[in-house]
Amino acid sequence: MSHIPGVRQAQKQKTRQALLDAALELLEGQSLSSLGLREVTRAVGIAPTAFYRHFRSIADLGVALVEQALGSLHPMIRTTVSTAGDGEERVARALELIARHVDAYPAHVRFIARERHGGVRPVREAIHSQLGLFTAEVGEALAGDPASAGWSEEDVLMLAQLYVDLMLGTASLLLEAEGPGARERVSRTAARQMRLIGIGRTHWLDRPDGSP
Amino acid sequence: MSHIPGVRQAQKQKTRQALLDAALELLEGQSLSSLGLREVTRAVGIAPTAFYRHFRSIADLGVALVEQALGSLHPMIRTTVSTAGDGEERVARALELIARHVDAYPAHVRFIARERHGGVRPVREAIHSQLGLFTAEVGEALAGDPASAGWSEEDVLMLAQLYVDLMLGTASLLLEAEGPGARERVSRTAARQMRLIGIGRTHWLDRPDGSP
């Protein structure tokens, strides 16, 4: 419990981060449930048993990776939605932010998309939980918009979920997009989808009856 | 090449199906990339080497599973969309069909959701390909609707993709929904999301300019 980091603790977190980084890289070609403890330590260059000084298991490491990966997604999503209402330019700017994030942290995006429905329960739950927080945050941002006047909280959240899912799906598609024009094609459709949802949003309260 | 099945070929396809079934069951708690060849044969009760009489590798088996799983999803999605336009009842009926499918083939739904972004490339590609066919099919169904008059083919496909993704996401959420009221909550939000998209659809051409 030393307030000043100390050489010791610094080194520990250094190799801990090395383990996380190595795991993330190894996960490009496989799923977490097939990632081996020895595989990771070998990539880092430490003895297999040293792994236990940092994580109890691979699933444990996975949960840590979730926090790290979604920590980087956090500001992105917030910025995206704070600018994304209806206007053309807003949609375009949001999509550019997503693309930029995919370029900056491709492994993070891949990890989240892959393990969101992956085979390791605690990791799945961690992602679901964090994504729920994001949805709530996006919901707050949407609620602040005048276009959300008269909306129930439940409806705001369902809209937020729609946006979050679309953003994640688009990010994943951008990640796998290869070949000339592929990225542009993905962006075009994503832009239209966002626009269509925005249109549905503006007319949500138009219907004869309220919103049952 | 015997026209009549024959006892031999029948038995072969029987164990082949047993392998597929066993794999699907084992995949409830892990991802395909961690599924072992011996694990599957052990579950079926045959020698490990017999596996090669049916599949070249686990990835190969995975591709076969994709066709089987999406073969069962096929009629569901078609029926769903052919009934899902705008009306309240149509949305409700579509959701009921989805829920029914999740109950009937939970392992199939889990497999597709998990391996869609999973760690085995050929399987990912097979799913993406099949899902693309579905999207096209849904697009055709949508194009037949009078509400799609004046829509470009590209826009119809982007709407179809939106619907397909929403259906898959909802199915996955239903699968993991546990506890009283969880399923109902998932269904409620999914219904509203479908409704909102439907609203966006009806007002898609309302905007001042055409659709760039």
Added chain:
DNA sequence: CCATGCAGTTAACAACTGTTCTCCGTAAGG
């Protein structure tokens, strides 16, 4: 300055993996 704590090592374990080669029984086809 010295004793303690702890990141990391080494060795060893039983169990498991994918794959090859050889063999067996039997349905299929002439």
Added chain:
DNA sequence: CCTTACGGAGAACAGTTGTTAACTGCATGG
């Protein structure tokens, strides 16, 4: 009826895996 083709069994292979235990060196805190 007799040969062939083939689904499956068996044994063996070289590697790999997670986890244990006891050990070492060194920064840390008193």
